[in-house]
Amino acid sequence: MNDKIIFTTSRRRLTEILIGLVSLFFASGAIATILKYLWPQTVTAASSEVRIASVDEVTTGSAKKFTFNGKAAVLLHMPAGFRAFGAVCTHLGCIAYWKPEENDIFCPCHIGRYDPNTGAVISGPPPSPLPAIDIIVKEGAVYALKWKDPDYVRSISFYAGAA
Numbered sequence: 001m002n003d004k005i006i007f008t009t010s011r012r013r014l015t016e017i018l019i020g021l022v023s024l025f026f027a028s029g030a031i032a033t034i035l036k037y038l039w040p041q042t043v044t045a046a047s048s049e050v051r052i053a054s055v056d057e058v059t060t061g062s063a064k065k066f067t068f069n070g071k072a073a074v075l076l077h078m079p080a081g082f083r084a085f086g087a088v089c090t091h092l093g094c095i096a097y098w099k100p101e102e103n104d105i106f107c108p109c110h111i112g113r114y115d116p117n118t119g120a121v122i123s124g125p126p127p128s129p130l131p132a133i134d135i136i137v138k139e140g141a142v143y144a145l146k147w148k149d150p151d152y153v154r155s156i157s158f159y160a161g162a163a
């Protein structure tokens with residue numbers, strides 16, 4: 001008889017503890033939601049900046065390879081200023097590179113040539129331009145910000161998942 005009372009009390013106590021834990025679980029979710037509402041996380045443009053190079057590192061007429069959103073990319077310092085493009089060729093996905101002696105971005109696989117100022121196709125089989133990357137120059141360095149035209153990037157199969 002006495003054992004039964006102890007068992008009943010323990011079971012009741014256990015039930016109370018479980019209810020308390022479940023209530024605490026749901027309450028913590030509600031509190032977290034309220035806190036997120038009161039202090040939303042701010043995603044600033046600065047958080048997506050990718051430092052490519054210092055300004056001095058890429059002199060006029062030169063280039064630097066880098067990776068942007070997991071894809072090969074190239075920063076060019078043209079007389080008119082800095083330019084950045086995805087370097088994955090839009091033809092069959094080879095990596096194009098700056099060829100200063102010919103003043104173009106060159107794809108060696110099938111002799112594709114791109115304009116280093118605009119990314120437009122100059123000659124060869126590439127069906128469409130290299131996608132441009134928005135950049136910013138500040139505090140002596142060049143930073144990549146985002147694809148200039150994310151919809152265009154999504155339309156190029158070799159850039160899957162990069163936009």
Ligand code: FES
Nearest residue numbers: 089091092107112
């Ligand atoms: S893969 Fe670049 S020209 Fe063919």
